[in-house]
Amino acid sequence: MKKLATGVVDWLDSRTGIKGILHEALYERVPGGARWRYVWGSALVVAFMTQVITGIFLWMAYSPSTQTAWESVYFIQHEMNGGWFLRGVHHYMSSMMVVLLAIHFAQVVWDGAYRAPRELNFVLGLILMLIVLGLSLTGYLLPWDQKGYWATNVGTELASQAPVAGGAIKKLAIGGSSYGHHTLTRFFALHAGILPGSLVAFLALHLWLFRRHGLTPKQPIKNPDAMFWPDQMLKDCVAALGIVGAVLVVTVYTQGAELTAPADPANNYAAARPEWYFLFLFQFLKWFPGELEIWGAFVIPGLIVAYMFLMPWIGRTKPGHVLNVLVLAVLLGGSAWLTVAAVQEDTLAGSPDATFEESGLADTEANRNAFAASLDFLKAKRDAHFEAERVVDLAKAVGIPPTGGLALVYDDPYLQGPKLFKQHCASCHNYEPLGNGLGDYAEQLKEAFRPFLTSEEQSEYEQKLNNLKYPKYFRADAIINPAPTAPNLYGISNGTWMSAWLDPKLIASKHLLGYEGSPFVDGDMMTFVVEAHENDPNNENLDDDVDVAFRKISRALMEEADFPNYLLDDSEASKSFREEGRELIIGGLADVLDSGMSCVDCHKFHDEGDLGSAPDLTGYMSRQWLIDFIRNPADDRFYPDTNDRMPAFAPHDNEQLNQLDDKTLGLIVDWLRGDWVRPEDTVED
Amino acid sequence: MAKKNKSKKMSESAAATETSSGADRRSFVAIVAGGLAMMGPIGAGVWSFLSPLFRKSSPPEVRVALLDQVPADGRPYFFPVVSDRKDAWTQYSQQKVGAVYLIRQPGEEIPTAFTAKCPHAGCSIGYSADEEKFKCPCHTSAFALDGKRVNGDEEVSPRDMDTLEVKLNPIEVADGESVTEVLVTFVDYQTGHKEKHPTS
Structure with missing residues (x-):
């Protein structure tokens, strides 16, 4: 066996000279013996190898186009076996590489290892450093998520300001006048082809020259020389293990690299920041307002890099070397300080819900501005995390359409509703859960069913509610208008909202018809509800009857709304309440109430009653009803004579002529009705 | 020879x-x-x-709002700019390509349009209603309601907010009424310069 192996090696050697090459590679003399301080260069090689290996496997799953980049990274991150780990290692190793570069560079300058005859190798090292930074810049964009997109956008906008050819450079870099498919194909070609290819070439030169000159021993040499193999190699390998191990730990600890929501060219991500090792540049730029920016972005960094290239020649003399070390210290110290300052500025407010008054900062305009900027940053970051989580959950639940992940964002009432409501509705309407429990569903349902259930059923129902898992995205956050001039729309179309209209206190509150300047305060509906409760001769008993009747009506209307809530009870008992409710609406109520009136005396309900004096209750608050209402509240079906200031948002058949197009209208209505995808829609039995 | x-x-x-x-x-x-x-x-x-250097594109004229949606009260109203857009091989119909603020002073007929893209680094400018200022979240540029930089040349933004050309287009609708569309020529301007230069 051994003979066979030797035979194969000899055969190979006679044709390739492999023995000599291996000997050359491994038996390099290390003056003064192996030392830990010599491991940094080989650590960088290991880091790069890690990037090549993980990068190639990522490449096998990545697809560079605006409709597939985020989507394929989503798939890597959330669906592929260990994809999150692969991507995490690639991500964190890139940071590690920058740290190692800084150490390697600092050590070479400190030791004066750039002196003749090693000047050229120092220059090669700097070129390698620039290539690595280029790799990290181009890699940041590839997931095509909000963070990478907007951070890179700021970077390329800066590039466009470069003197003379800036505009052309930007166009060539992004493959057109705005970001698109070709930005990704170009960045990817750079990231996976040109830059690593050049890196390999320059690395080969760097190592070749390194071997030619030998390493720069730490003086004075105390120990006898040793060979690279195995003494230094052992230390190098231990260091490699430590570095890769550290990256693996961070990857597992953080559950891999972040993937924010799909890039949205129309929605700026205010918390876009470059990768942490570029933060110092970002912070540095803040010192150069307006036209001065080219100084911060090009001239000064350009001069610094030029100085770095000249270090070997400046460092030929002792004072020159001291100057180099001083410059190095200033650069590293300055970058560290700027990085800390950037983080501090962003996190000044502490939390997105903080207020300036509580912050304890001196009340100056500068402090207020800084605080507000930080608050904007933290809010944008929180919103982005929220949106990212939502879109990933949607992708898992319903899959990504061929148009890409961004369509998930734009077609989701849960994400779009609040934005659209703020834009179109919130200047009049409030969207706020009420103390009476328009807020908490479980409490409300318990309350709503109270009079109808036998005690046995009651406890069974409560059991069911107690076991109910509140799924994610169960309800939307409040959007508060403290002085509304129209009804509160929170929980619209659910049973409790319906019953609120029949509650004398609630209907008269600012949340329904008692808002500022309401023409309905003395209207028929208000009078009807108030009198139904007040003018009650037999007092409490009958009041209960009225209550029960109203509850049944609200149940019936909830069914009318085709309420998209899975809590709609399907028991025989509930069905019969709703049936009774319908009977009450079409006339039965007249027997319960003193006034002898029922709903259809004013409202239309299916075949009963007439249009004209009050809104149609047929399909009340159903999707179509709401859409028609918002299209034109003054339509015959709604408030032909008594509409209070609500604009007709979409009265025309041609959507181009409307304030709201059909899609937007649908999104608003779905959101108001709570009709959005809840990926963990589960009610436990 | x-x-x-x-x-x-x-x-x-x-x-x-x-x-x-x-x-x-x-x-x-x-x-x-x-x-x-x-x-x-x-x-x-x-x-x-x-x-890319040889491809030219002309800025689209986009309907961003109806005039009714911009009351003449001197307050800015935010509208997305939706237009057809081609990205290499993909034709997008009616995509959001940017956003504008429209402001109409009392008595004015034609609103002023500001693009929401910050002239500094291209971030999207927000509007703070309580401070009555436009504010960019990225590098704290601030602009007054007329688009002028609050701190003049001290501001990080090299120029005031970019205005866009506005046209009004009255349309007769079927029932005899008419609506007026606000059309904006949506130019994407380069950032970072004192002067406005279109990107394409």
């Missing part, structure tokens, strides 16, 4: 240096030929690589 002699003479006189100068000449030709050979593929690549 003379010519022949001359050339013969020349070759004789060059005979001493024949080896070195001939090798030089061949090296030179080799480099040129090899270089030329590579120019083919490189040229083909560079030619197509440069194509």
Whole structure:
């Protein structure tokens, strides 16, 4: 066996000279013996190898186009076996590489290892450093998520300001006048082809020259020389293990690299920041307002890099070397300080819900501005995390359409509703859960069913509610208008909202018809509800009857709304309440109430009653009803004579002529009705 | 005849240096030929690589709002700019390509349009209603309601907010009423310069 192996090696050697090459590679003399301080260069090689290996496997799953980049990274991150780990290692190793570069560079300058005859190798090292930074810049964009997109956008906008050819450079870099498919194909070609290819070439030169000159021993040499193999190699390998191990730990600890929501060219991500090792540049730029920016972005960094290239020649003399070390210290110290300052500025407010008054900062305009900027940053970051989580959950639940992940964002009432409501509705309407429990569903349902259930059923129902898992995205956050001039729309179309209209206190509150300047305060509906409760001769008993009747009506209307809530009870008992409710609406109520009136005396309900004096209750608050209402509240079906200031948002058949197009209208209505995808829609039995 | 002699003479006189100068000449030709050979593929690549520089596009005229949606109260109203857009091979119909603020002073008929893209680094400018200021979240640029920088040249933004050309387009709707569309010529301006330059 051994003979066979030797035979194969000899055969190979006679044709390739492999023995000599291996000997050359491994038996390099290390003056003064192996030392830990010599491991940094080989650590960088290991880091790069890690990037090549993980990068190639990522490449096998990545697809560079605006409709597939985020989507394929989503798939890597959330669906592929260990994809999150692969991507995490690639991500964190890139940071590690920058740290190692800084150490390697600092050590070479400190030791004066750039002196003749090693000047050229120092220059090669700097070129390698620039290539690595280029790799990290181009890699940041590839997931095509909000963070990478907007951070890179700021970077390329800066590039466009470069003197003379800036505009052309930007166009060539992004493959057109705005970001698109070709930005990704170009960045990817750079990231996976040109830059690593050049890196390999320059690395080969760097190592070749390194071997030619030998390493720069730490003086004075105390120990006898040793060979690279195995003494230094052992230390190098231990260091490699430590570095890769550290990256693996961070990857597992953080559950891999972040993937924010799909890039949205129309929605700026205010918390876009470059990768942490570029933060110092970002912070540095803040010192150069307006036209001065080219100084911060090009001239000064350009001069610094030029100085770095000249270090070997400046460092030929002792004072020159001291100057180099001083410059190095200033650069590293300055970058560290700027990085800390950037983080501090962003996190000044502490939390997105903080207020300036509580912050304890001196009340100056500068402090207020800084605080507000930080608050904007933290809010944008929180919103982005929220949106990212939502879109990933949607992708898992319903899959990504061929148009890409961004369509998930734009077609989701849960994400779009609040934005659209703020834009179109919130200047009049409030969207706020009420103390009476328009807020908490479980409490409300318990309350709503109270009079109808036998005690046995009651406890069974409560059991069911107690076991109910509140799924994610169960309800939307409040959007508060403290002085509304129209009804509160929170929980619209659910049973409790319906019953609120029949509650004398609630209907008269600012949340329904008692808002500022309401023409309905003395209207028929208000009078009807108030009198139904007040003018009650037999007092409490009958009041209960009225209550029960109203509850049944609200149940019936909830069914009318085709309420998209899975809590709609399907028991025989509930069905019969709703049936009774319908009977009450079409006339039965007249027997319960003193006034002898029922709903259809004013409202239309299916075949009963007439249009004209009050809104149609047929399909009340159903999707179509709401859409028609918002299209034109003054339509015959709604408030032909008594509409209070609500604009007709979409009265025309041609959507181009409307304030709201059909899609937007649908999104608003779905959101108001709570009709959005809840990926963990589960009610436990 | 003379010519022949001359050339013969020349070759004789060059005979001493024949080896070195001939090798030089061949090296030179080799480099040129090899270089030329590579120019083919490189040229083909560079030619197509440069194509973004030769593609021109004209800014779209977009309907951003109806005039009714911009009351003449001196307050800014935010509207997305939705337009057809082509990205390499993908044709997007009606995509959000940017956003504008429309402001109409009391008595004015035509609103002023500001693009929401910050002239500093291209972030999207927000509006703070309680401070009555436009504020960019990225590098804290602030603009007054007329688009002027709050701190003038001290501001990080090199110029005031970019205005866009606005046109009004009245349309007769079927029932005899008419609505007025607000059309904006949506130009994407380069950031970072004192002057406005379109990106394409």
